[in-house]
Amino acid sequence: xxxxxxxxxxxxxxxxxxxxxxxxxxxxxxxxxxxxxxxxxxxxxxxxxxxxxxxxxxxxxxxxxxxxxxxxxxxxxxxxxxxxxxxxxxxxxxxxxxxxxxxxxxxxxxxxxxxxxxxxxxxxxxxxxxxxxxxxxxxxxxxxxxxxxxxxxxxxxxxxxxxxxxxxxxxxxxxxxxxxxxxxxxxxxxxxxxxxxxxxxxxxxxxxxxxxxxxxxxxxxxxxxxxxxxxxxxxxxxxxxxxxxxxxxxxxxxxxxxxxxxxxxxxxxxxxxxxxxxxxxxxxxxxxxxxxxxxxxxxxxxxxxxxxxxxxxxxxxxxxxxxxxxxxxxxxxxxxxxxxxxxxxxxxxxxxxxxxxxxxxxxxxxxxxxxxxxxxxxxxxxxxxxxxxxxxxxxxxxxxxxxxxxxxxxxxxxxxxxxxxxxxxxxxxxxxxxxxxxxxxxxxxxxxxxxxxxxxxxxxxxxxxxxxxxxxxxxxxxxxxxxxxxxxxxxxxxxxxxxxxxxxxxxxxxxxxxxxxxxxxxxxxxxxxxxxxxxxxxxxxxxxxxxxxxxxxxxxxxxxxxxxxxxxxxxxxxxxxxxxxxxxxxxxxxxxxxxxxxxxxxxxxxxxxxxxxxxxxxxxxxxxxxxxxxxxxxxxxxxxxxxxxxxxxxxxxxxxxxxxxxxxxxxxxxxxxxxxxxxxxxxxxxxxxxxxxxxxxxxxxxxxxxxxxxxxxxxxxxxxxxxxxxxxxxxxxxxxxxxxxxxxxxxxxxxxxxxxxxxxxxxxxxxxxxxxxxxxxxxxxxxxxxxxxxxxxxxxxxxxxxxxxxxxxxxxxxxxxxxxxxxxxxxxxxxxxxxxxxxxxxxxxxxxxxxxxxxxxxxxxxxxxxxxxxxxxxxxxxxxxxxxxxxxxxxxxxxxxxxxxxxxxxxxxxxxxxxxxxxxxxxxxxxxxx
Numbered sequence: 001x002x003x004x005x006x007x008x009x010x011x012x013x014x015x016x017x018x019x020x021x022x023x024x025x026x027x028x029x030x031x032x033x034x035x036x037x038x039x040x041x042x043x044x045x046x047x048x049x050x051x052x053x054x055x056x057x058x059x060x061x062x063x064x065x066x067x068x069x070x071x072x073x074x075x076x077x078x079x080x081x082x083x084x085x086x087x088x089x090x091x092x093x094x095x096x097x098x099x100x101x102x103x104x105x106x107x108x109x110x111x112x113x114x115x116x117x118x119x120x121x122x123x124x125x126x127x128x129x130x131x132x133x134x135x136x137x138x139x140x141x142x143x144x145x146x147x148x149x150x151x152x153x154x155x156x157x158x159x160x161x162x163x164x165x166x167x168x169x170x171x172x173x174x175x176x177x178x179x180x181x182x183x184x185x186x187x188x189x190x191x192x193x194x195x196x197x198x199x200x201x202x203x204x205x206x207x208x209x210x211x212x213x214x215x216x217x218x219x220x221x222x223x224x225x226x227x228x229x230x231x232x233x234x235x236x237x238x239x240x241x242x243x244x245x246x247x248x249x250x251x252x253x254x255x256x257x258x259x260x261x262x263x264x265x266x267x268x269x270x271x272x273x274x275x276x277x278x279x280x281x282x283x284x285x286x287x288x289x290x291x292x293x294x295x296x297x298x299x300x301x302x303x304x305x306x307x308x309x310x311x312x313x314x315x316x317x318x319x320x321x322x323x324x325x326x327x328x329x330x331x332x333x334x335x336x337x338x339x340x341x342x343x344x345x346x347x348x349x350x351x352x353x354x355x356x357x358x359x360x361x362x363x364x365x366x367x368x369x370x371x372x373x374x375x376x377x378x379x380x381x382x383x384x385x386x387x388x389x390x391x392x393x394x395x396x397x398x399x400x401x402x403x404x405x406x407x408x409x410x411x412x413x414x415x416x417x418x419x420x421x422x423x424x425x426x427x428x429x430x431x432x433x434x435x436x437x438x439x440x441x442x443x444x445x446x447x448x449x450x451x452x453x454x455x456x457x458x459x460x461x462x463x464x465x466x467x468x469x470x471x472x473x474x475x476x477x478x479x480x481x482x483x484x485x486x487x488x489x490x491x492x493x494x495x496x497x498x499x500x501x502x503x504x505x506x507x508x509x510x511x512x513x514x515x516x517x518x519x520x521x522x523x524x525x526x527x528x529x530x531x532x533x534x535x536x537x538x539x540x541x542x543x544x545x546x547x548x549x550x551x552x553x554x555x556x557x558x559x560x561x562x563x564x565x566x567x568x569x570x571x572x573x574x575x576x577x578x579x580x581x582x583x584x585x586x587x588x589x590x591x592x593x594x595x596x597x598x599x600x601x602x603x604x605x606x607x608x609x610x611x612x613x614x615x616x617x618x619x620x621x622x623x624x625x626x627x628x629x630x631x632x633x634x635x636x637x638x639x640x641x642x643x644x645x646x647x648x649x650x651x652x653x654x655x656x657x658x659x660x661x662x663x664x665x666x667x668x669x670x671x672x673x674x675x676x677x678x679x680x681x682x683x684x685x686x687x688x689x690x691x692x693x694x695x696x697x698x699x700x701x702x703x704x705x706x707x708x709x710x711x712x713x714x715x716x717x718x719x720x721x722x723x724x725x726x727x728x729x730x731x732x733x734x735x736x737x738x739x740x741x742x743x744x745x746x747x748x749x750x751x752x753x754x755x756x757x758x759x760x761x762x763x764x765x766x767x768x769x770x771x772x773x774x775x776x777x778x779x780x781x782x783x784x785x786x787x788x789x790x791x792x793x794x795x796x797x798x799x800x801x802x803x804x805x806x807x808x809x810x811x812x813x814x815x816x817x818x819x820x821x822x823x824x825x826x827x828x829x830x831x832x833x834x835x836x837x838x839x840x841x842x843x844x845x846x847x848x849x850x851x852x853x854x855x856x857x858x859x860x861x862x863x864x865x866x867x868x869x870x871x872x873x874x875x876x877x878x879x880x881x882x883x884x885x886x887x888x889x890x891x892x893x894x895x896x897x898x899x900x901x902x903x904x905x906x907x908x909x910x911x912x913x914x915x916x917x918x919x920x921x922x923x924x925x926x927x928x929x930x
Contacts, residue, residue: 053737054299056121057093058107063137065124066149068389070133075420076359077392078198078443078448090121126156131390132400135376137385144411148827153401158590161395163463169203169394170454170464171472176202177232177451178476181461183230184429186484187248191428193264195228198356199450200397201322205236207401208320208352209282211539213274215409216315219281221302223294224322226264226287227356227423232322237270237282241483249487253741258713260675261286267678283500285640286678288669291327295337296633297670300640302348306888308502308591308645314349314412319407322354325375325418336633338382341414344639345584345625349412352404353379357391358423363436365660367716376416382438384414389904391421391706392450422447422566430852502645506681510714510739513820517732517768519573521558524764527572528555528565531611539603547597548611560762564595566724566759570731571598572612574649579735583624584638585653585687592655592689595752598624631662637685642684646740649731650684656703657688657746658880664706671742683740685731690720690746691793692844694888701849701880704818706852707744711819716742718819719790722751726770726816731771751793771822774829777803779898784811784833788899789826789859790814790842791851801896810900811836818851830864839863840870842899844892846877872899 022029022037029037044218064087071085098117110842111127113120128134134157136148161169176199183192196203209220233239246252247263267286285301288293301320309316321798329336340346355376361369373376376386385407388398397419406416422444426433434441448456458464532552536538540548551565561569571581586592589599600609612622620742627634642650653661656675660667674680680780706717721727725744734743751757777799786809788798795814802810813829815822830836841859843850860869872895882888897903 004103024083028871042203057095058104058117061093061095061121062107062109062124064092065128067137068136069124069128070135073110073129073133073388073390074131075133075388075419076421077390078359078440078447079883079928082880090133090181109153112155115396123156125152126158128157130158131393131708132157133388135380135388137387138271138380139385141383141411143384144407147410148403148407148642149407154483158396158398160399166395166458166461167468167472168442169398170451170458170469171476172203172206172235173199173394173454174472174495175206175235175449175476177449178473178480179231179234182477182484183248183533186245189703190248191264191430192230192248193226193228193428194423194425195231196424197444198228198358198419198423198445199231199420200391200394201228201354201356201419202231203394204397204417205232205320207398208405209236209272209280210274211402211405212276212318212409213280215406217280217405217409217586218309219283219305219317220320221298221305222282222284222320222322223287223298224284225291225294225324225327227324227358228322229284230756233266233268233284237268237284239268239270240356241480242487245484245487246314251487252816261677261848265289265677266800267488274567274594277729279470286674288677290665290669291324292331292333292337293636293665293669295321295323295333296340296636297640297643297666299337299340299346299348299351299642300637300642302640303346303637304641304644304648306348308647308898309636310482310854313491314347315409316410317348317699319348319351320354323375324361325355325357325359325366326364326369328353328355329370329372329375329378330361333636335378336628336630337416338379338414338638339628339630340547340633340637341382343611345623345627347412350590351414352408352417353384354417354419357418357420358650359420360423360433360440361436362427362625363433365421365437374418376418379414379416383882384416386416386418386420388420391419392453392456394450395481412788417724421450422841424449424927445582469724479886500644501646501740502641504682505738506646507739508679508681510737510741513737514768515736517736518765521761523557523573524569526568527576527615528552530615531568531572533611533614535609538607538609539605540600541603544597544600550805553757555761559758560755561724561759561761561764562595563724563727563748563757564591566598566764567596567731568598568765571622571649571729572615573732574735575612575622576615577735578620579647579649580620581622581624581649581651582638583622583653584627584634585651586627586655586659586839587595588653590622591624592653593749593752607665631659631668635660636662636666636670639666639682639684643674643680643682645804646681646683649735651687653686653687654689654702656699657690658700660686660688661706667707672715673846675715676713681740682742683734685734685743685745687745687747689749691749692888693750694882694885696883697879697881701845702745702746704845704851705849705853708818708851711854714741715765716744717817718744718746719817720746721816722748722773722792722795722814723759723763724757725759725767728759728764729759729767729769746792748793751796754796756794756796758792769816771815772825772829773816774813774832776803777812779811780808781811781832782835783808784836785809786811786838786840786901787830787833787836788812788840788842789815789855791818792844794844794895796840797892797896798899801900801902805900805902807900815851815855818854821855824861827862828864834864836864837867839867840872840899842895846874846880848876904928 019027019032026034068085068087072082102117103115105115106113106120112125113123136145139145176195180194180196205402230244234244265286265288267284268281271279271281285294287300298319298321302317305317311317357375360364389400391394400417408415422445455469524691524736529552538645549798552566554560587671590597591622638650638652674682690702692700711718719730721730788810792815795812798812811833841852841855843852863869874891
């Protein structure tokens with residue numbers, strides 16, 4: 001029998017109809033309604049038309065306050081009135097003021113009530129319409145709704161705090177306020193992005209940490225923007241005042257290399273005592289000014305830490321994300337991160353989101369920045385409970401924090417806390433907010449602080465004395481003054497942001513980028529044999545039934561190892577060596593171009609099988625997963641995962657390399673710059689299919705030029721492999737060095753099935769990653785007068801055309817790693833061709849894209865005298881590639897003709913965009929021009 005649920009079925013008109021139907025024929029309604037109506041009649045009911053509307057209306061009343069009470073809750077510390085909610089008027093429930101004294105019972109309200117309608121209404125208002133408003137009726141899980149009602153209603157959402165507890169909350173608010181005012185006086189005009197107006201954030205976060213520790217949380221991973229960050233560092237993560245004040249004074253000793261970052265972007269980590277014999281590790285990740293970029297990064301960190309802690313229940317490590325109200329609504333990465341939250345490969349067991357609701361975004365009011373009532377409305381897509389709370393009521397804030405952490409641990413779901421507050425100063429302390437919001441800041445200027453209001457309340461309630469309040473202020477102020485004096489006497493060292501112990505053995509400044517990556521034939525053959533074995537009664541797709549044995553045969557015979565096979569051997573070898581692999585992307589399991597087939601699906605049953613997870617009993621695990629259609633949040637998540645544990649190989653593959661531009665902010669702010677800004681290493685691998693095959697502007701270019709423009713200070717690796725064995729060695733090299741750097745791989749598309757690009761087994765057993773591949777043809781070096789440097793698949797087109805014309809004076813050299821730039825290897829190649837007088841760079845990308853602008857100066861600096869440097873490729877173009885296959889083919893023929901000095905291809909009017917550039921001499925300082 002379905003349980004009676006007034007949350008969804010208590011509609012008075014509907015019940016009235018059911019009751020009339022019951023009176024005519026009891027068997028015509030469901031059994032649960034028969035029982036209810038029989039009980040109603042037995043209790044002296046007069047019939048639905050007389051007594052039941054009031055009785056049924058009571059159930060509707062309770063439901064409506066649970067559903068709509070937040071609309072009239074006292075949430076705004078500035079006291080701006082909220083519009084009435086007519087759906088809570090008594091008339092909506094067939095009631096009048098005269099009914100307030102009637103005995104109606106409590107319906108299904110869990111709180112105390114004397115049975116009268118008036119008392120019930122008051123208790124509902126106390127629970128849902130004071131300084132806490134809750135949105136939870138829209139949650140489809142009945143257990144979650146009932147759990148919340150049962151936690152809130154018995155105490156009217158206001159548990160009694162002892163005097164000691166209230167004073168502890170008050171001291172946190174006092175310390176937070178004193179900290180801001182001290183900085184304001186001592187460092188006039190310095191930006192700090194003050195928390196003033198939102199000081200209740202401190203007891204909120206401390207409650208999450210302490211209550212979390214009480215129920216088993218061992219680690220809290222936090223992400224937040226700059227608003228209030230310094231206060232959180234000082235009073236939640238216990239970052240010493242001396243260090244913070246030294247950062248303001250500019251006297252802190254900088255450790256290591258790099259450019260550093262402003263103090264309100266920095267991270268920190270600490271072990272904090274939490275009760276008897278308990279500590280909680282708290283880490284606040286560094287974050288750029290792109291406010292919400294940190295969201296998926298923290299989620300990735302948490303997921304990785306949960307896995308290496310064997311936290312299958314996701315109770316030991318929890319994420320806490322703090323957002324601004326405008327950013328939470330306005331930045332799409334928030335929606336993407338919420339979309340990841342319930343997907344199996346990305347779940348972290350629930351995130352506690354705290355929206356620091358300043359009711360303004362820089363100079364933009366909520367009415368200009370969103371069309372919804374609350375910034376949290378975007379979160380309704382995942383049916384998370386939403387707590388709105390008035391920041392000027394610290395005890396209500398603490399209550400909400402307790403409910404949030406308990407709910408998260410109970411149901412492993414996201415929770416939203418909308419902390420209504422205000423921003424006492426402008427966007428920063430030198431900003432003048434009254435230029436754009438004069439009325440709002442007139443209110444704020446007259447507004448007593450949170451500490452003043454709460455202290456007055458506790459004084460009235462007799463929970464604190466004036467002497468105790470003065471003592472609190474004195475203690476907080478003296479601590480700051482003492483730290484300020486100490487900071488003058490010595491220079492504390494800045495501690496690395498959130499580098500955990502797993503990174504301690506990594507080398508921060510590598511001198512040797514090479515690694516031994518070759519493997520014996522027996523090892524490779526063993527991987528191939530195990531990967532070709534299928535379980536009993538597993539039926540592969542008919543085409544795959546031929547592909548899998550074919551890969552094994554290629555390894556056995558030592559030739560024709562294709563790209564999918566080479567990658568499989570590389571991944572399998574790392575798994576055998578104990579490196580877990582996380583491999584994600586929108587079509588990664590099969591591969592966008594049907595070349596990988598890392599996950600096999602039974603042709604009859606659909607059962608999945610991952611061959612690389614069945615190599616040996618003691619191997620590490622491959623997690624290869626298709627992602628949702630997102631780049632920005634997914635790449636951020638994978639970056640975070642990779643940053644938490646250097647023992648993992650983490651790979652993200654773009655469906656087409658062009659799609660990586662959707663993740664550009666993560667690339668700019670984290671992948672390329674995190675080590676310089678925050679001294680955080682990372683080994684994330686991006687596989688980006690790249691190559692011009694006439695598939696149009698969005699299926700050609702993986703933005704090689706963007707990555708090269710970000711390369712400096714050996715911050716990452718950018719490679720364009722042209723052989724499967726090169727991918728094998730690049731992946732193994734990534735994990736077999738004592739440091740980690742991001743690796744950008746420009747992967748092929750058309751080469752995946754191009755037999756001349758396949759590798760021999762000897763390339764796996766006898767070689768390492770080759771930074772530069774000299775011409776493999778048996779050219780007579782003394783006859784070579786022209787050396788063509790290139791990267792990617794264009795090599796094969798150039799070689800084919802040269803061989804067809806039997807040219808002897810041209811050598812074709814592939815630069816497989818563009819950064820770090822292989823200067824010595826290129827110099828060694830040039831030394832072999834002593835008579836070369838024309839050194840050329842040939843590329844298929846337009847001149848303003850690809851590698852030319854990066855490599856031009858570097859090649860010119862190495863030109864032997866009197867050699868010249870020439871560019872062969874497409875003209876500059878606003879679009880990455882032409883949308884015409886005919887134009888593409890013509891352009892490619894022209895590039896090849898110019899590069900090899902062949903007769904020009906017949907022009908195609910209005911589509912040809914290719915020209916050779918006039919040469920520049922080795923000593924020329926003028927850029928090469930068309």
